Amino acid sequence: MTPHVLIAGGGIAGLTAALALHAAGFHRVTVAEAASEIRPVGAGLNIMPNAVRELDALGLLDTLEADAVRTRELRYYHRSGALISREPRGLRAGYHWPQLSLHRGRLQQVLADAVRHRLGPSALVTGVRVTGLEQLPDGRPRVRLAHREGTRGGRASLEPDVLIGADGIRSAVRAALNPREGEPPWNGQLVWRGVSWLDTRRAGTFMFVAGDDRQKAVVYPMAERPSGEVLVNWALAMPADSIAPTVRRGDWNRAVPVTDVLPHYEGWEFDGVSVPGVLSAAEAAYEYPMVDREPLRRWSHGRTTLIGDAAHAMYPIGSNGATQSIIDARALAHALHHHPDPAVALAAYEAARRPAMTELQRANRRLGPEIVINLAHQRAPGGFTRVDDVISPRERREIAARYATTGAFDPETVNAGSPYEVSVRTP
Helix, strand or coil: CCCCEEEECCCHHHHHHHHHHHHCCCCCEEEEECCCCCCCCCCEEEECHHHHHHHHHCCCHHHHHCCEEECCEEEEEECCCCEEEEEECHHHHCCCCCCEEEEHHHHHHHHHHHHHHHHCHHHEEECEEEEEEEECCCCCEEEEEEECCCCCCCEEEECCCEEEECCCCCCHHHHHHCCCCCCCCEEEEEEEEEEEEEEHHHHCCCEEEEECCCCEEEEEEEEECCCCEEEEEEEEEEEHHHCCCCCCCCCCCEEECHHHCHHHHCCCEECCEEHHHHHHCECCEEEEEEECCCCCCCCCECCEEECCHHHHCCCCCCCCHHHHHHHHHHHHHHHHHHCCCHHHHHHHHHHHHHHHHHHHHHHHHCCHHHHHHHHHHHHCCCCCCCHHHCCCHHHHHHHHHHHHHHCCCCHHHHHCCCCCCCCCCCC
16 A cells, blocks of 8 residues: 655645655645635745746646736846846756746635646645654654634644655744754844736736845736736835834734835835836735744754745745745655655655755855845945946846856756656656
């Protein structure tokens, strides 16, 4: 009998893991999601070509592209409006797969629908959260579960053959494995996210990151309507001390009026895209502290491991949060397929993924490719006429290439094809 795999968390990492396991020949897979239902909520995200390659291998690319935008160009701007650099992305950069901008909720919904269709409706259980676990003598986990409302269904425990903690930055699985870790560390910055429907002429056709060493804006289109409107994702970041003397760090995704943020971005316009114009078209802004997790010395304990943000939550830089969660899922399924002993498989998965993700977490703390904005501001605070006099083309190329290599999404690596394909015999 094939092993039973329990996945804690029905986000992008957990749902992709379920689909990857199914493709690798595992049919006894259960996803336990704390939310009472999977709904298309949240803001946007960018999926890099290495992860799009894996979603394509799972047969999801056409469905996702129907409600996404192919990211063709990324631009970095000085706060003054001066262009620092522009880079082709996806197919235009020579990749065999596109880079996709899309709504997080849409991606999650496509994944959830595929899980229910391929593994059966009972494979995704909502309203159930993991509250703790212990390891049995043979390495299997005993998982404590509770219904979200605390009434229907009461409390229960399961003893799956494998437990995958995909339950996010505040992972209950990670907390059980690392009981002394505490809260995610905060870097003192606040982030606001939201979406806006705009006329095509005001939305722009490119993704951009703009600002200085204290304040930034990220804006990109991610969906289109036949009427000509474009859904634009935006994310803003600045130090909390420039907004308010105290911040309630317990508030996550707290809705705030857009008017609270708007004054701080007056005059921000980049090649025809007005940040105040984008913000004014939004219904709400969602505020949260910019946090990550300290790299762990190990992810796997016996037959329990971590993926996605539960394993390596990082600052939202370089479009690597969801991207690396998808890669984790495929790598883990590949390891479990090739190693009959689950503990050996989890160790192999960790050996392949953890060192690179640790370096990526650290690279994001150093601001990854966005460091060009800080360098431009430090060297030319008032702006510049020629960017080459501030940051040489060679330095800009080296910064981008170094980060791409760290995340294994350089064109040569990606275009070599997926290393996670498996051959599964059908009855």
